[in-house]
Amino acid sequence: MSEDQKRSDRHRDGLARRDFLRIGGMAGLAAGTALPKRLAPTEAAAAEAPRYPVVDVAPLTKLEPGTTVDFSYPDSDSPSLLVRLDGPADGGIGPNESVVAFSLLCTHKGCPLNFKSERNMLICPCHWSSFDPAKAGRLVIGQASDPLPQITLRITDGIVQAVGVSGLIYGRHTNII
Ligand code: FES
Structure with missing residues (x-):
């Protein structure tokens, strides 16, 4: 194998590893492990409602x-x-x-x-x-x-x-x- 071919293979392997890590990270987010807590719709509405005095x-x-x-x-x-x-x-x-x-x-x-x-x-x-x-x-x-x-x-x-x-x-x- 020529030096050029070896360099090309190393470059391709590096890209594949980065893609794997990126996709793995997104999968972790999709599973909800790293997302901040979201308010339920009723909680959000209550938070936005004006606070009237009594x-x-x-x-x-x-x-x-x-x-x-x-x-x-x-x-x-x-x-x-x-x-x-x-x-x-x-x-x-x-x-x-x-x-x-x-x-x-x-x-x-x-x-x-x-x-x-x-x-x-x-x-x-x-x-x-x-x-x-x-x-x-x-x-x-x-x-x-x-x-x-x-x-x-x-x-x-x-x-x-x-x-x-x-x-x-x-x-x-x-x-x-
Ligand atoms: S009808 Fe015009 S101010 Fe009331």
Whole structure:
């Protein structure tokens, strides 16, 4: 065998060994021995979910039909309103599922809404969009296009608490800032 042939054989053997080691290493990774732990889909969703504060809003016993309570949620720059309606409401809690709460910022251009008890509507004084608190803040009429963000409520030891927001509060990229 010539010197050139011997050099060529050594080079080929070297390549074969490197390929073997590379493939063997990938097989080890594929078996999961060297991969970092991955979160299960539900764990990942929980990790990405915004962490809303728990805020006491009012004692349930104080909420007669027609009662409203102003509060801020999820922070002091976000005016919100709790209202006990005469009848059941989508997402309502308490007696007859009649207690609901919403962001008070109109989804059109952010004007603070007023609750008109005679019409059971949240109405914008700027361009007169009207939102129905019994139907998860659905737009009834007006220039807005989105429903009102609804505050998620719960009752703990007789206290109505705010614990989350469904929908994006006007002017925000995320509800928790
Ligand atoms: S800001 Fe409310 S309708 Fe325009």
